[in-house]
Amino acid sequence: SYPHGCLEQTISAAFPQLYLSRFSELSDAMEKQSNAHVRKALNDIIKFQANDGGLSLWPGERSNEWVTSYAGQFFLEAAKKGFGLPVGLRSSWLEFQQGRVVDWSWEDDEPYNRGLEQAYRLYTLALAGSADLRAMNRLRETPGICATAKWQLAATYMLAGQPEAGNKIAADAGMLVGPYRPFDLTFGSGLRDKAMILESLCLIGDKDKAFPVAMEISEALAKQEWMSTQTTAMCLMAMSSFYGEQPVTSEGLMFSYAVSD
DSSP, X not given: OOSOOSHHHHXXXXXXXGGGGGXXXXXXXXXXXXXXXXXXXXXXXXXXXXXXXXXXXXTTSOBOHHHHHHHXXXXXXHHHTTOOXXXXXXXXXXXXXXXXXXXXXXXXXXXXXXXXXXXXXHHHHHHTTOOOHHHHHHHHTOTTOOHHHHHHHHHHHHHTTOHHHHHHHHHTTOOOOXXXXXXXXXXXXXXXXXXXXXXXXXXXXXXXXXXXXXXXXXXXXXXXOOOOHHHHHXXXXXXXXXXXXXXXXXXXXXXXXXXXX
């Protein structure tokens, strides 16, 4: 029910619905409705594809680089779950992403989120099975990239089958997330970045570091305070990664415990 028809809101509404079974037990009717929402979003994406293969915020506009990566992550994850994609969407998108990783310059970014757009783009390429190790190494050697970019890059190395490099980057990434300016080109917020970090921690498998971040995000989601569409979506997605693949059921929990003297 988001009021605008831009691609960012279209994706933000549909993306978390890929993971609803991790939060609640779904009836057949609820699952059918959720799948219909996802399919509609996937079919709508093609309306936003520009001539260069990237995706725009509104139909007929030039490509928006962050939204292109965001939508790409959505349809790649949807495809893994068996949803069909519009003909030509993935191949044109992939060509655009591969071209942009080569053209990227750190001078194009704001100091508070330097490297994040490139790291996210590289992450989506790795999700697509087309990791660009040369561009990844270049970003890794770029001074001054933000903590969120480092976590995204660590996750990208993991996806690319380079766990040693991923763990090394993660060990030095830190958790400092700076404040965002209004109308940031990445639709960012401090909490959105914490969600991206949590998703990376889950992929890396560091549950100890992930737990306090998950608690912070859970508490924020429980508050009756305004959150942007992307922050809400990414927080839900990150929490679903933290919960894992086990669906929620109405069956009782079984556990054991011991108390020392």
